[in-house]
Amino acid sequence: MSLESQMIELGKRAKKASYILAGISTEVKNQALLSMARALEERMELILDANQQDMDAGRAKGLSGALLDRLLLTAERIKEMADGLRDLVGLPDPVGEVIKMWTRPNGLRVGRLRVPLGVIGIIYEARPNVTVDAAGLCLKAGNAVILRGGSEALQSNLVLTRVISAAAVSAGIPEGAIQLVPTTDREAANMMMTMNDYIDVLIPRGGAGLINAVTANATVPVLKTGVGNCHTYVDDEADLEMATKIVVNAKTQRPGVCNAMETLLVNEKCAKSFLPAAAAALREKGVELRGCEKVREIIPDCLPASEEDWATEYLDLILAVKVVRDLEEAIDHIHTYGTKHSEAIITNNYQKAMLFVQRVDAAAVFVNASTRFTDGHQFGFGAEIGISTQKLHARGPMGLEELTSTKFVILGDGQIRS
Amino acid sequence: MSLESQMIELGKRAKKASYILAGISTEVKNQALLSMARALEERMELILDANQQDMDAGRAKGLSGALLDRLLLTAERIKEMADGLRDLVGLPDPVGEVIKMWTRPNGLRVGRLRVPLGVIGIIYEARPNVTVDAAGLCLKAGNAVILRGGSEALQSNLVLTRVISAAAVSAGIPEGAIQLVPTTDREAANMMMTMNDYIDVLIPRGGAGLINAVTANATVPVLKTGVGNCHTYVDDEADLEMATKIVVNAKTQRPGVCNAMETLLVNEKCAKSFLPAAAAALREKGVELRGCEKVREIIPDCLPASEEDWATEYLDLILAVKVVRDLEEAIDHIHTYGTKHSEAIITNNYQKAMLFVQRVDAAAVFVNASTRFTDGHQFGFGAEIGISTQKLHARGPMGLEELTSTKFVILGDGQIRS
Numbered sequence: 001m002s003l004e005s006q007m008i009e010l011g012k013r014a015k016k017a018s019y020i021l022a023g024i025s026t027e028v029k030n031q032a033l034l035s036m037a038r039a040l041e042e043r044m045e046l047i048l049d050a051n052q053q054d055m056d057a058g059r060a061k062g063l064s065g066a067l068l069d070r071l072l073l074t075a076e077r078i079k080e081m082a083d084g085l086r087d088l089v090g091l092p093d094p095v096g097e098v099i100k101m102w103t104r105p106n107g108l109r110v111g112r113l114r115v116p117l118g119v120i121g122i123i124y125e126a127r128p129n130v131t132v133d134a135a136g137l138c139l140k141a142g143n144a145v146i147l148r149g150g151s152e153a154l155q156s157n158l159v160l161t162r163v164i165s166a167a168a169v170s171a172g173i174p175e176g177a178i179q180l181v182p183t184t185d186r187e188a189a190n191m192m193m194t195m196n197d198y199i200d201v202l203i204p205r206g207g208a209g210l211i212n213a214v215t216a217n218a219t220v221p222v223l224k225t226g227v228g229n230c231h232t233y234v235d236d237e238a239d240l241e242m243a244t245k246i247v248v249n250a251k252t253q254r255p256g257v258c259n260a261m262e263t264l265l266v267n268e269k270c271a272k273s274f275l276p277a278a279a280a281a282l283r284e285k286g287v288e289l290r291g292c293e294k295v296r297e298i299i300p301d302c303l304p305a306s307e308e309d310w311a312t313e314y315l316d317l318i319l320a321v322k323v324v325r326d327l328e329e330a331i332d333h334i335h336t337y338g339t340k341h342s343e344a345i346i347t348n349n350y351q352k353a354m355l356f357v358q359r360v361d362a363a364a365v366f367v368n369a370s371t372r373f374t375d376g377h378q379f380g381f382g383a384e385i386g387i388s389t390q391k392l393h394a395r396g397p398m399g400l401e402e403l404t405s406t407k408f409v410i411l412g413d414g415q416i417r418s
Numbered sequence: 419m420s421l422e423s424q425m426i427e428l429g430k431r432a433k434k435a436s437y438i439l440a441g442i443s444t445e446v447k448n449q450a451l452l453s454m455a456r457a458l459e460e461r462m463e464l465i466l467d468a469n470q471q472d473m474d475a476g477r478a479k480g481l482s483g484a485l486l487d488r489l490l491l492t493a494e495r496i497k498e499m500a501d502g503l504r505d506l507v508g509l510p511d512p513v514g515e516v517i518k519m520w521t522r523p524n525g526l527r528v529g530r531l532r533v534p535l536g537v538i539g540i541i542y543e544a545r546p547n548v549t550v551d552a553a554g555l556c557l558k559a560g561n562a563v564i565l566r567g568g569s570e571a572l573q574s575n576l577v578l579t580r581v582i583s584a585a586a587v588s589a590g591i592p593e594g595a596i597q598l599v600p601t602t603d604r605e606a607a608n609m610m611m612t613m614n615d616y617i618d619v620l621i622p623r624g625g626a627g628l629i630n631a632v633t634a635n636a637t638v639p640v641l642k643t644g645v646g647n648c649h650t651y652v653d654d655e656a657d658l659e660m661a662t663k664i665v666v667n668a669k670t671q672r673p674g675v676c677n678a679m680e681t682l683l684v685n686e687k688c689a690k691s692f693l694p695a696a697a698a699a700l701r702e703k704g705v706e707l708r709g710c711e712k713v714r715e716i717i718p719d720c721l722p723a724s725e726e727d728w729a730t731e732y733l734d735l736i737l738a739v740k741v742v743r744d745l746e747e748a749i750d751h752i753h754t755y756g757t758k759h760s761e762a763i764i765t766n767n768y769q770k771a772m773l774f775v776q777r778v779d780a781a782a783v784f785v786n787a788s789t790r791f792t793d794g795h796q797f798g799f800g801a802e803i804g805i806s807t808q809k810l811h812a813r814g815p816m817g818l819e820e821l822t823s824t825k826f827v828i829l830g831d832g833q834i835r836s
Contacts, residue, residue, distance in 0.1 A: 019753065023776050102798065108787060110797050117809050118779065196633075200809050215614075219633050221640070221810045242832040249834035335437065357827050358441055361536065369526060369830025378835070379528050379826070380520065391535050391618050391823035392639045393811035405809035408797070409775050412787025414660040416667035417796070 003183070007191045010146060011198025013176030014119040018144040020174040022116050026093040029140055032171035033089050036136065037082035039167035040160075044078050050159040051128065058152050070126045071152055081132040084383075088140045091382045094401045095142040098409075109411040116142030117405050118200035121192045123148045123214060125206035128156040134205075135164055135178045137385050141403035144177045146199065148192060150206075151184030158182065193218035200405075205386055208313075223398065226363075226389025228258035228341035229313045230371045233330040233356070234278075235347035236269035242368065243346040244278045249370040250344065252285040256315045258387060259342045259364075259374040263310060263320040265330045271323045272298055279321075287317045294323035310337040327352050331359050338362060340389050342371040363389055363396035421601070425609045428564060429616025431594030432537040436562040438592040440534050444511040447558055450589035451507050454554065455500035457585035458578075462496050468577040469546065476570050488544045489570055499550040502801075506558045509800045512819045513560040516827075527829040532822050534560030536618035539610045541566045541632060543624035546574040552623075553582055553596045555803050559821035562595045564617065566610060568624075569602030576600065611636035618823075623804055626731075641816065644781075644807025646676035646759035647731045648789045651748040651774070652696075653765035654687035660786065661764040662696045667788040668762065670703040674733045676805060677760045677782075677792040681728060681738040683748045689741045690716055697739075705735045712741035728755040745770050749777050756780060758807050760789040781807055781814035 001009075040047070051073040058068050094114055101111030120143045124130045131147055138145035149157040161180035169175055181188045192199060196219055203223045204214040214222055232250055234243045250261035266274055275298045279289055289295075290305040302321070309320040310333070324330045327345075334343050344366035345356040353367045364374040374397060376384025381399030388394040394402035419427075458465070469491040476486055512532055519529030538561045542548045549565055556563035567575040579598035587593055599606045610617060614637055621641045622632040632640055650668055652661045668679035684692055693716045697707055707713075708723040720739070727738040728751070742748045745763075752761050762784035763774040771785045782792040792815060794802025799817030806812040812820040 019777065019779065022779070104796070104798055108791060108796075113775075115779075215637050221642075221808055223810070224639075239832070245832065245834055253835050353829075357531075359437065361437065361440070361533075362825060364826040364828060366828045367830060369828055369833040370835050372835040373526060373828060373830075373833065374826070378522070378526075380522055390639055392641070395823050396826045405813050407780060408782040408792070408814045410782060410784045410787055410791060411771075412785060412791075414657070414663065415787040415791065416663055417671050417788050417790040 010179055011195050014144040014146050015198050017174040017176035018118045021142050021177055028172045030089045032168040032173045033085045035167040035171040036164040037085040039163045040078055040082045043163045047159050050155040053155040054153055081129050084133055085136045088136050094404045106415050108415050111409045112406045113409050114404050115407050119144045121146045121199040121202045123189050123204045126150040126152050128153045131157045131160045137383055141400045146179050148181040148189050154184050196220050223388055224390045225386035226341055227313050227339050229262050229339045230342045231263045231265055231334050232261050232344040233265040235352055236267040237349040238346040240274045244281050246370050247278055248281050250372055251287055251319050253372050255317050259371050261371050262314055265322050265324050268323050268325055287319050289319055289321055291321040295321045334360055342374040344371050428597055429613050432562040432564050433616050435592040435594035436536045439560050439562055439595055446590045448507045450586040450591045451503045453585040453589040454582040455503040457581045458496055458500045461581045465577050468573040471573040472571055485544055499547050502551055503554045506554050512822045524833050526833050529827045530824045531827050533825050535823050537562045539564045539617040539620045541607050541622045544568040544570050546571045549575045549578045555801055559818045564597050566599040566607050572602050614638050641806055642808045643804035644759050645731050645757050647680050647757045648760045649681045649683055649752050650679050650762040651683040653770055654685040655767040656764040658692045662699050664788050665696055666699050668790055669705055669737050671790050673735050677789050679789050680732055683740050683742050686741050686743055705737050707737055707739055709739040713739045752778055760792040762789050
C-alpha cells in the first residue's frame with residue numbers, strides 16, 4: 001500500500017472513530033483513561049525495552065545529551081505519564097455543555113452546544129511523553145487523535161500507542177481513536193497538513209522550524225503553539241527589590257522554556273539604582289548580559305547587544321537588557337520584537353499597570369509577577385496541550401476546553417423563514 | 419513604489435491603527451459609526467457616480483445580469499448600508515469584557531479579557547455593500563480592516579472607503595483603521611495571504627473558488643466562511659404536512675444562498691405517503707427534482723440523480739432527493755456528502771431528534787425547522803460577518819464576538835515560580 005493510501009486509511013479510521021467518540025459518555029472516557037494508566041504501568045518492561053532501542057540508535061546517531069535526556073524513559077517517567085492520565089479523570093468533561101440557549105420571537109430555541117473538534121493531528125518532536133499526554137487530553141475532550149512523533153522516538157511511540165490504544169479499546173473506546181503514524185517518512189507529516197477531509201485541526205509542538213513549516217504548508221486549520229520572546233519592563237515606580245526577584249525568576253527558574261524572559265527593559269529613571277543589583281543577582285545565577293549603550297554605561301563589563309539580540313529567543317542563560325525612556329517606548333519595543341507570548345510590567349503605579357495590560361498585545365500580560373506563570377497548570381486548568389500564540393480560537397495555555405468546538409442547535413416546531 | 423512595498427505600508431498603517439483602536443472607547447466607536455452612516459447619505463451622488471462607472475465597465479465586459487445586480491448601488495441600497503452601520507451602535511461592545519477572573523492559591527489573580535483580533539483582512543467578491551458592512555463590524559469590535567474587493571466594484575469601493583474612512587477619522591478613529599487595497603492586481607490579494615506580521619486573521623467572502631484559494635495559500639489564520647450542501651431528513655415519524663412546508667421553505671425561499679437545502683432525504687417508510695405531495699408542492703415553486711431509483715419508483719417523471727448530485731451545492735431551484743432506510747443511513751449520507759453547514763431532521767420522535775442533534779457534525783443542526791434560519795440576524799446576533807464552516811474559533815454565523823480574541827491578564831504582588 002502506498003504511503004498516501006496508508007495515510008488516508010488512517011484518516012478514515014480516525015474520522016469514523018471521532019463520530020462515535022462524540023457521543024461517548026464521560027464515564028466511559030474516564031474508565032478508558034484509568035485503563036490506559038494501568039496498562040502503561042503493567043507494560044513498563046515492554047516500553048523501557050523499546051525506549052532502549054531508541055536510545056541506542058540516538059547515541060549511535062550522536063544525538064546531544066539534552067536530546068537524549070528528552071528521549072529517555074524511566075520507570076519514574078512512565079509512572080508520571082500514567083498519573084497524568086489519572087489526573088484527567090478528575091477534570092470536568094467539556095463536551096455536552098450547553099453554553100447558552102435562548103428563544104427567538106418566532107419560538108425557535110437556539111443554543112450553543114460544546115462538541116469535540118473531531119480529529120486532531122499532532123506533529124511533535126522527540127519527547128515520547130507527548131504521545132501519552134496528547135492522547136489523553138484529546139480523548140477526554142472526545143477527539144480522535146493522529147500522532148506523528150519524531151523519528152528518534154519511533155520505537156517508544158509505537159509501543160506507547162499500542163499499549164494505550166488497546167487499553168482504551170478494551171474500555172469501550174472505538175478503534176482508531178488513538179493512532180500513531182507508523183513511519184518516520186517526512187512525507188507522512190506533509191500529507192497530514194493537507195488532509196482537510198480527515199483532520200479538523202493540526203497542533204504542531206516543537207521548535208520554531210517545525211511550527212513555521214506547518215504554518216506555511218498546512219491547509220488544515222492550525223493551532224500554533226509558540227515561540228516566546230518574552231519581556232519584563234521595570235518601571236521607575238517599581239518596588240526594585242520585588243523587580244529583582246521577579247526578573248531573576250523569569251530568566252533563571254527554567255531558562256529553556258517559552259515563557260522564560262529573554263529581554264529586560266528598564267526605565268531610565270531607575271536604571272542606575274536598579275541595574276547594578278539586578279545584574280549581580282542575575283550573574284550569580286550564571287546569566288550572561290547583553291546590553292544597550294546606556295546599560296553598558298552603568299554596567300561597564302556588560303557585552304553589547306546587537307539588533308539581533310532584541311529578536312532572539314535564547315532559551316538559555318543569556319539576557320538582553322535595554323534602557324527605555326518610558327512606558328511608551330517599552331510597549332513599542334515589545335510590539336516590535338515580541339512574539340505575543342508573555343509580557344510583564346513591574347510597577348506600583350495603577351495607571352501604568354492598566355495601560356500596559358490594555359495596550360500590550362500578547363497572550364498573557366502580567367503585572368508584578370514572573371512570566372514563568374504562563375502555563376495551564378499554573379493557571380489552574382489542570383492540563384495543557386500547549387500555549388497558543390495565535391489569536392484565533394485559543395490564546396495562551398490551552399486546556400480541555402480549547403480542544404472543543406461548538407455547534408448551534410435549533411429546536412423548532414415547524415418554523416419557516418418568511 | 420512596488421506593489422509589495424505598497425502592501426507592507428498598508429499593513430504597517432493597519433497594525434499601528436489597531437494598537438490605538440484596541441483602547442478606544444465604545445462611545446467614540448459609536449460616534450464614528452453614526453458619522454460614517456451620515457457621510458454615506460451625504461455623499462450619495464459621488465457614490466452613485468462611481469458605481470455608474472463600475473456598472474458601465476461591467477456591461478462592456480458582458481457581466482451577467484445577476485452579477486450586475488449584485489454590483490448595482492441605488493439610493494435605497496446606500497440608505498440600507500447606512501442603516502446597517504446605525505444598527506451596530508445599539509449592539510453591545512464585546513471589547514473589554516472580563517470573561518472570567520479567578521484567584522490562584524498563591525494569590526495571583528488570573529483573568530480572561532476580551533480584546534480585538536487586531537488587523538482583519540477581508541477578501542471578497544463583487545458586492546460593494548460588503549465594504550461598508552465589514553468595515554462597520556470590524557470597527558465596532560475594535561479591529562483595523564484591510565479590504566480587498568472584487569475588481570468589478572473597484573470604483574465604488576474606492577469611493578465608499580474614502581467616504582467612511584474620512585468620517586471615522588473625523589470622529590476620532592485613527593488613520594489606517596479602514597483601508598482598501600487600491601488595486602485590482604491579483605498579486606495584492608496573494609500578498610495579503612502571507613502578511614503574517616501585519617494581518618491577524620483573513621476572512622474570504624465569496625464562492626468556493628475564492629475560499630479554496632485562500633485556504634490553500636494563506637499562512638495567515640483564516641476564518642473560512644462556507645459552502646453549504648445542506649440536507650433535510652424527513653423521518654417516518656414526522657408530521658408530513660409540517661415536513662412539506664419546511665422542505666419547500668428550505669429549498670425555495672431563497673435558493674441562491676448557502677443555507678438553502680440541496681438534498682432531501684426521506685425515510686423509506688414514509689416515502690410513498692410523503693413524496694407525491696412534497697414533489698407537487700416543490701414543483702409548483704419551479705423546483706426540478708433529481709431522485710434516486712426508489713424516488714423514481716414513486717415519482718416516475720423525476721430525473722435520475724447521479725453520484726455528483728449528492729455532492730452539489732446547486733444554489734438554484736434544483737433538489738436532489740434520496741430515500742434512505744433509516745436515521746442511521748441519513749446521518750451517514752450527511753457525513754459523506756455534507757459540508758458541515760446546516761442540517762435538519764423533521765420528526766416527532768424525541769430520541770431520533772436528540773440522536774440527530776448529537777451525531778450530525780455541522781455548524782447548525784435543526785429539529786423541525788427550515789435550514790434557512792442559519793443566519794446571524796435570525797439567531798439574534800444583530801449583525802453577521804459570514805457563516806463559518808470550520809471548527810476553530812467560530813462555527814456558524816459570526817457576530818461581533820467572533821471578531822475578537824482574548825488575552826490572559828495576570829495581576830500579582832511579586833509572585834515568582836518555585
